[in-house]
Amino acid sequence: MLKLFLPKSLFVRAIIIVVAPVVLLQLVAAGVFYDRHLDTVTRRLARSVAADIGFVAAALTREKDDLARLHILQSANLRLNLAFSLIPGEKLKAGPLPRPYSPLENLLIRTIDEGMELAFNIENRTTEKHYLIKVAFEGGVLQVLVPRNRLASGTLLVLILWIVGSSLLLLAIAIMFLRNQVRPILRLADAADRFGQGQDVADFRPSGAVEVRRAGDAFLRMRDRLDRHIRQRTEMLAGVSHDLRTPLTRLKLELAMLRDIPAAAEMQGDVDEMEDMIEGYLAFARGAVGEQTVETDVNALLDEAVGDARRHGGAVEFTASGDLRGLLRPMSLRRCLDNLLGNAQRYAKHCSLAARRDGDTIEIIVDDDGPGVPEAEREAVFRPFYRLENSRNQGTGGVGLGLAIARDTVRNQGGDVMLDTAPQGGLRAIIRLPA
Ligand SMILES: Nc1ncnc2c1ncn2[C@@H]1O[C@H](COP(=O)(O)OP(=O)(O)OP(=O)(O)O)[C@@H](O)[C@H]1O
Ligand SMILES: [Mg+2]
Structure with missing residues (x-):
């Protein structure tokens, strides 16, 4: 109560x-x-x-x-x-x-x-x-x-004046001091929020009382650890992929010279697949490298992505709604969209794209009329290299990194990608971004 x-x-x-x-x-x-x-x-x-x-x-x-x-x-x-x-x-x-x-x-x-x-x-x-x-x-x-x-x-009036006066004075002093005590906490919360959304927090300096300063220092150390961790991971991934490229190119050349051996054609196929995988790795690594957030017109960005998808022969419908702007990482968002649209094109015939603002998040929905993903698999398909049977059997040549990259790029900006069932029966992918 x-x-x-x-x-x-x-x-x-x-x-x-x-x-x-x-x-x-x-x-x-x-x-x-x-x-x-x-x-x-x-x-x-x-x-x-x-x-x-x-x-x-x-x-x-x-x-x-x-x-x-x-x-x-x-x-x-x-x-x-x-x-x-x-x-x-x-x-x-x-x-x-x-x-x-x-x-x-x-x-x-x-x-x-x-x-x-x-x-x-x-x-x-x-x-x-x-x-x-x-x-x-x-x-x-x-x-x-x-x-x-x-x-x-006459003391009563004097007394009341003293009480009211001194209380007001006390209140004024308390407000003055306390506001200064609360401000550093708000600043810390703000910095943590911005960091979570992938924005730069270089201007944050811990200030205020010892305890608040300690929390601020701890936050900065955590930020550094996370940054280091991400950088290490991506550098390693990029390094490995890059190093593999050279022997792979050599292998391709050697295979090209073994034209008359029947097994060589199959090996060529395997090598091509490996090359695709390495491209995927590199794309994944690039996605995580710190792109700065900028004021972005989401509708224009979606329009571009849809245009590209159509040029690649996709039947994509797009409905924009309102003025969608926000502090975002446009290249990352673009990569995420390309992956989702690519999936829709690969596994379905038609797809539709819609975007809207919901409070302070931007919601982008990609629907298609394909076979969809069974509910039990909706978390698993986000795992790198995880592919469903239909994809493997059709020999579509997917690597299984698309959704992993899509989720990674969006999570780096404090958002998320979720899967659901589309009204047309296919897969619905929902991107939610704070902006
Ligand atoms: N729109 C979709 N409809 C049906 N199944 C899908 C759809 N999108 C993804 N999937 C399933 O989820 C799996 C993982 O998707 P993901 O995009 O990560 O990999 P991929 O498309 O196979 O390869 P790539 O790395 O080239 O994107 C796919 O193999 C496919 O089985
Ligand atoms: Mg894909």
């Missing part, structure tokens, strides 16, 4: 890991603070206002002389941050205490109520930022203006 709601990206997860505990801590701290500290402070402030008013009222009660009373009022106004005035004759409006705006104000009013010995009422003059307290006093009213700041500590 939790997995469903957790964000997928490392970046967001890391930010949550860093920011969430701090914000949570701040909220808990603020909650406790609000509950305890603010409560106490408000109570004390309210009590002190009540005590001040009580004190002034008591002093006034002791003095009957008007001048002395004026003195008391003046010095109270001067020192207590309250504005007292005596209004004789006014009657105190009795009634319930005003409805508080907030729990804090409620606490305030209740505390003043507790602290006051005289009858009073209180009025919140919000626009003027003070409370007006009227106390019953000797046939008149003692009116006190209490500035808001004598009753509210």
Whole structure:
């Protein structure tokens, strides 16, 4: 369940890991603070206002002389941050205490109520930022203006501002740092992707934290090992094929001179077959040598391949769809297509070619109306030199490398070739290429 709601990206997860505990801590701290500290402070402030008013009222009660009373009022106004005035004759409006705006104000009013010995009422003059307290006093009213700041500590707003402000600051710093931590991982993934599709990754340099750098170094070492491995294989194959050519040519010449011996004709056939095989080897070796990827118009490439096949007498149908372009190795793809079209021409009468884009892969389908390949053999025919009975019996002279080469060239670009049954009943070959 939790997995469903957790964000997928490392970046967001890391930010949550860093920011969430701090914000949570701040909220808990603020909650406790609000509950305890603010409560106490408000109570004390309210009590002190009540005590001040009580004190002034008591002093006034002791003095009957008007001048002395004026003195008391003046010095109270001067020192207590309250504005007292005596209004004789006014009657105190009795009634319930005003409805508080907030729990804090409620606490305030209740505390003043507790602290006051005289009858009073209180009025919140919000626009003027003070409370007006009227106390019953000797046939008149003692009116006190209490500035808001004598009753509210104002810490709550400051506290909230601090929490929000520091959280935002923390978030900004976390985003700044984490983005730099995630970027090298993305770059590594990107490089691995490109390498898998046969593109050049020479510009990749491991960077970032030690662990990410280690992964990057390991990737580079793996790339070098793979490159070395492929190069070694192809060089060996090319070397062997090349070296065999010379004695084979000599053998052909010698056979040509043995014209009157009947066995020589058969041997000639064998030697021709060997020559074909060696050509196949060389083609295979060439296919694996690193061709660079370039922006390729797949439709144009298919058109060329179809044209070539028709010139060789094949009945090929081609339906292009849309604009098919991508970073590909055109020569390799061409070799793959030639092999598939060659097979279709060899084992069937008609074939059709279609291409389309499916998301970020390009799909090329070669269908024919031949005998097809039985399902159990569809993996085996990709093996080098593997040929089915029909091919061997007809003496068509295939080497059995065509499909191996086709798959190799496409896999080098991160794609694959698969076999299926065509709607016409023959073989369907599907090339899928990321582009
Ligand atoms: N379109 C097809 N229809 C029927 N069978 C096929 C088709 N394509 C390939 N095969 C079978 O798969 C085998 C392997 O094909 P592959 O292209 O690798 O070799 P090949 O065609 O015999 O020789 P070459 O190296 O000259 O291409 C073939 O011998 C053939 O039996
Ligand atoms: Mg073939």
